[in-house]
Amino acid sequence: MVLVLLLPGLVFALVLGALFLHQSNRDLDRSTLARGQAIVSFLGPAAEYVLVSGNPVALEGLMARALEQADVAAVAFYDAGGALLGRAGRGAADLPATAWKAEGDGIVVVAHEGRLQFVSAVLGLAPEVEDYPSAVDGGRAERLGWVQIDLDTTARDAEKNRVLLSVSALVLLVLSAAVGMALRLARAVGGPVAALAQAVDRMAGGDLEVRVRVQSSSEELRALESGFNVMAGSIAEHQRTLQARIDEATAQLAHQARHDPLTGLPNRRAFEESIEHAASTYRRAGDVATLLYLDLDRFKPINDTCGHAAGDRLLCELAGVLRGRLRAGDQVFRIGGDEFAVILYGCDRESAHRIASALCEAVSSFGFVHSGRTFTVGASIGMARMEGENHDVSAVMQAADQACYEAKREGRGRVIEYQQP
Numbered sequence: 001m002v003l004v005l006l007l008p009g010l011v012f013a014l015v016l017g018a019l020f021l022h023q024s025n026r027d028l029d030r031s032t033l034a035r036g037q038a039i040v041s042f043l044g045p046a047a048e049y050v051l052v053s054g055n056p057v058a059l060e061g062l063m064a065r066a067l068e069q070a071d072v073a074a075v076a077f078y079d080a081g082g083a084l085l086g087r088a089g090r091g092a093a094d095l096p097a098t099a100w101k102a103e104g105d106g107i108v109v110v111a112h113e114g115r116l117q118f119v120s121a122v123l124g125l126a127p128e129v130e131d132y133p134s135a136v137d138g139g140r141a142e143r144l145g146w147v148q149i150d151l152d153t154t155a156r157d158a159e160k161n162r163v164l165l166s167v168s169a170l171v172l173l174v175l176s177a178a179v180g181m182a183l184r185l186a187r188a189v190g191g192p193v194a195a196l197a198q199a200v201d202r203m204a205g206g207d208l209e210v211r212v213r214v215q216s217s218s219e220e221l222r223a224l225e226s227g228f229n230v231m232a233g234s235i236a237e238h239q240r241t242l243q244a245r246i247d248e249a250t251a252q253l254a255h256q257a258r259h260d261p262l263t264g265l266p267n268r269r270a271f272e273e274s275i276e277h278a279a280s281t282y283r284r285a286g287d288v289a290t291l292l293y294l295d296l297d298r299f300k301p302i303n304d305t306c307g308h309a310a311g312d313r314l315l316c317e318l319a320g321v322l323r324g325r326l327r328a329g330d331q332v333f334r335i336g337g338d339e340f341a342v343i344l345y346g347c348d349r350e351s352a353h354r355i356a357s358a359l360c361e362a363v364s365s366f367g368f369v370h371s372g373r374t375f376t377v378g379a380s381i382g383m384a385r386m387e388g389e390n391h392d393v394s395a396v397m398q399a400a401d402q403a404c405y406e407a408k409r410e411g412r413g414r415v416i417e418y419q420q421p
């Protein structure tokens, strides 16, 4: 992110610096050229007399005047044949005499071994002859020789270096500022955005309690952080509500799966689970449990006389009677139409008989009132003990069922304990 923010600033600063440097160097070069040209242009006419007269004193004077210019390092004069008339200044002896001679009458600029040399022809006017136009009027000018100066470019180069340094410093300054700003921006934006992304990740992973700290300096980011927290809170709340409903529905389904909808007693499925559990735990503990199968006697006539709804009501009321007669730890189940099962835990044979008889008595003595009339039913109970080795569930259930059948067969309204044949 810092790079993305920095790159445009870097490119901009470099391009701007390069352009400025290029422009500045070009201006310096141009002004150096103009300066050199101006000096040789001035020396040309001044040298005319010197070249024509060959006066050495005048030549010395002219060279001394040329060297008064701080940036003129050397000066030299040549006659029309290219012979050196005089030279003065630093490095004058190294001036290449042949490089400029072929260049005609204009000003020639020669860059040689790091020096900038300006050469100009010194022209003299042809003597005025009657009937011939003068040089001023377009007549032919005679070349008297050449003047050459060697311009000291140290100052120009120093200026170039100074500009280069200034521009580099400026670019560095701009870059440092850009880096600082980018880092600040990255901290101000990157940090909170990374925290938000992390929070979203955790949320996607199931952590609905995740929240971010609302601390960004940017108003927009603060709004985003608060918005995320509100959204996360709302999702978590929905999730809790949904989970509570699912739990409730699951519990309801679990309850329905194990209970008889009419009487509310545990059903056959719950009975089978309980008897299995009792068989295994009691077998390990060496304890005993007693299973009772209870089948109502003469229940059908109630249905036939009073109607099915009345029969339902009687079943519900009898379920309450049975439940009320049992100890807290014992269980009663409705396992069929008018059939119930009871598991008595940890009681001896005598107690089991007593409880079973009490149940039988409670059912037969219960008076069911319908349309002003009182009806009674009875109960036949088969009993099987789960003790010793006799903890095989299906065998115990079969034994209780058989005993119940015996009770019916022997005249109903009684308790019969299964006896091994």
Ligand SMILES: Nc1nc2c(ncn2[C@@H]2O[C@H](COP(=O)(O)OP(=O)(O)OP(=O)(O)O)[C@@H](O)[C@H]2O)c(=O)[nH]1
Residues within 6 Å of the ligand: 262, 295, 296, 297, 298, 299, 300, 301, 303, 307, 308, 309, 310, 311, 312, 315, 336, 337, 338
């Ligand atoms: N009202 C009602 N009746 C039911 C329900 N389930 C089964 N029954 C009835 O209960 C009766 C059970 O039949 P039986 O056990 O032969 O009737 P019974 O008169 O008790 O006969 P014995 O046991 O021989 O005395 C049948 O008439 C079924 O229709 C129920 O949920 N509600």
